[in-house]
Amino acid sequence: MSQEINCEDFQNLLDALSGEETSAENLSALERHAASCPQCALLLEMRRHLSLPRQDALLSGIPDEYAATMWSRVQEDIDRRGYSSAFAPFRPGAWRRALMPGLAAAALVMILTSLYLFLELGQVKKRERLLATRLERQELILRGLSRGISDAPSVGAPRGFPASLPGGGFLTQGQLTVGELIAYLEKLPRETTLLGPADSQELLSHSPGWPGSRPGARIFSSIDISDGVQAEEIIHLARELELDRGQKISTDLFKAYYGTRKPSDRYRHRDRAL
Amino acid sequence: MRDDIESQLAVEFQGGDRGSFKRLVETMTRPLIAMGYRYTRNWETARDICQDTWIKVYERIHQYDPARPFKTWVLTIHRNHCLSHLRKAAVRREISTAELDCRPADSPAGDSDPSEDLHRREFWPRLRKAMTGLTESQRRVFAHVELEQIDQEEAARVLGMKYSTLRTTLHQARKRLAGILLKLEDER
Numbered sequence: 520m521s522q523e524i525n526c527e528d529f530q531n532l533l534d535a536l537s538g539e540e541t542s543a544e545n546l547s548a549l550e551r552h553a554a555s556c557p558q559c560a561l562l563l564e565m566r567r568h569l570s571l572p573r574q575d576a577l578l579s580g581i582p583d584e585y586a587a588t589m590w591s592r593v594q595e596d597i598d599r600r601g602y603s604s605a606f607a608p609f610r611p612g613a614w615r616r617a618l619m620p621g622l623a624a625a626a627l628v629m630i631l632t633s634l635y636l637f638l639e640l641g642q643v644k645k646r647e648r649l650l651a652t653r654l655e656r657q658e659l660i661l662r663g664l665s666r667g668i669s670d671a672p673s674v675g676a677p678r679g680f681p682a683s684l685p686g687g688g689f690l691t692q693g694q695l696t697v698g699e700l701i702a703y704l705e706k707l708p709r710e711t712t713l714l715g716p717a718d719s720q721e722l723l724s725h726s727p728g729w730p731g732s733r734p735g736a737r738i739f740s741s742i743d744i745s746d747g748v749q750a751e752e753i754i755h756l757a758r759e760l761e762l763d764r765g766q767k768i769s770t771d772l773f774k775a776y777y778g779t780r781k782p783s784d785r786y787r788h789r790d791r792a793l
Numbered sequence: 794m795r796d797d798i799e800s801q802l803a804v805e806f807q808g809g810d811r812g813s814f815k816r817l818v819e820t821m822t823r824p825l826i827a828m829g830y831r832y833t834r835n836w837e838t839a840r841d842i843c844q845d846t847w848i849k850v851y852e853r854i855h856q857y858d859p860a861r862p863f864k865t866w867v868l869t870i871h872r873n874h875c876l877s878h879l880r881k882a883a884v885r886r887e888i889s890t891a892e893l894d895c896r897p898a899d900s901p902a903g904d905s906d907p908s909e910d911l912h913r914r915e916f917w918p919r920l921r922k923a924m925t926g927l928t929e930s931q932r933r934v935f936a937h938v939e940l941e942q943i944d945q946e947e948a949a950r951v952l953g954m955k956y957s958t959l960r961t962t963l964h965q966a967r968k969r970l971a972g973i974l975l976k977l978e979d980e981r
Contacts, residue, residue: 534960534963558971558972559971561970561971561974561975562967562971564916565916565920565939565967565971565974568916568917568920569920569942571831571942577827577830577831581823581826581827581830581836585836585837586822586823586826589818589819589822589840589843589847590818590822592844593818593844593847593851597848600848602852
């Protein structure tokens with residue numbers, strides 16, 4: 520091979536350098552290329568430094584005491600590490616294999632439990648939202664009612680439910696159960712006059728059309744309105760008449776009454792609501 | 794009975810027979826020290842790495858799969874130890890050049906050229922440092938072919954890659970090493 524070689528050829532010849540087929544001609548080609556290429560010169564130098572005798576020669580070159588003392592050294596190391604007391608050798612593999620079905624079952628249980636808790640959490644959150652809405656509504660009702668009472672000119676005034684409440688307080692919700700009304704009224708002083716005599720009379724005189732089954736109609740038709748209507752009267756009558764506490768009362772009745780000043784307007788509005 | 798005695802001994806050792814472990818150590822220590830020497834060029838270091846490998850074998854014998862040759866399994870552990878040693882030594886520079894035994898194993902003391910020995914001693918730490926600049930794949934191929942001097946086709950089989958891929962990777966590794974070595978020479 521008299522012609523010049525490139526770096527790729529150089530590497531191919533280098534691969535063959537340790538083989539039987541390496542010829543003086545190849546070696547000469549390598550050296551010629553290396554003389555003009557510093558990188559390849561380094562590769563040739565590296566090959567020379569790395570060349571070692573054949574395996575059998577290398578094996579025979581191992582200092583005898585190194586091979587002869589290896590077992591005693593290993594044994595000493597094992598003892599020093601405290602492994603010998605655990606002999607036979609550790610078998611964590613066997614333990615792991617034995618534990619595998621249990622671990623798989625535990626993982627499955629954890630996955631199913633997580634799924635159940637996730638779904639349950641969704642339900643809890645839903646219930647919590649509903650409860651929060653309900654509490655908020657009741658809170659608004661209570662606040663409105665108490666504000667109405669305290670803002671009234673005086674307890675016992677012709678209007679205990681208050682002028683400051685039209686369209687607000689518990690009247691803001693469409694319906695109110697008898698139970699809720701009673702609960703609110705029980706928080707008031709018993710003698711609180713909710714409607715004055717004139718207003719009570721006026722209300723009743725305009726309520727012939729109230730259906731008899733409605734709780735409001737039953738209450739107002741059974742009480743003495745000469746001194747107006749007090750909170751305790753409504754509570755007492757509700758109990759006497761054994762009104763269903765879950766039955767709903769339309770707040771339109773109250774709105775109709777308190778929503779305007781002129782009786783004629785009030786009841787026109789109320790009738791429409793009914 | 795298994796095809797090779799080493800695998801049979803390993804299975805017995807897995808069963809708790811410490812005597813089999815002793816026979817494995819006695820049978821395979823020389824090839825392991827020889828391999829260690831190819832990586833470290835120092836007999837004492839090669840012996841220490843071999844000892845560490847046997848301790849690892851003792852600790853991990855339960856991981857050995859009897860369906861595969863024990864020899865291959867041990868050589869893989871040992872080779873990883875040798876490469877790990879090279880990396881650490883390159884970082885820490887813990888082995889001084891004076892400690893390197895660069896005299897060919899089969900040549901008697903005083904037979905080699907002292908200036909050639911010195912040159913070898915200087916070259917080896919630089920090569921070790923330069924090897925840290927190779928990719929993992931390049932380092933493994935270079936170690937198999939150039940340090941262990943395993944036949945390229947056999948190295949491809951051991952590393953589980955195509956022969957052509959091994960050759961390409963080897964040529965890239967050499968080029969890269971030469972580049973790094975040149976840079977190191979310029980810095981001197």
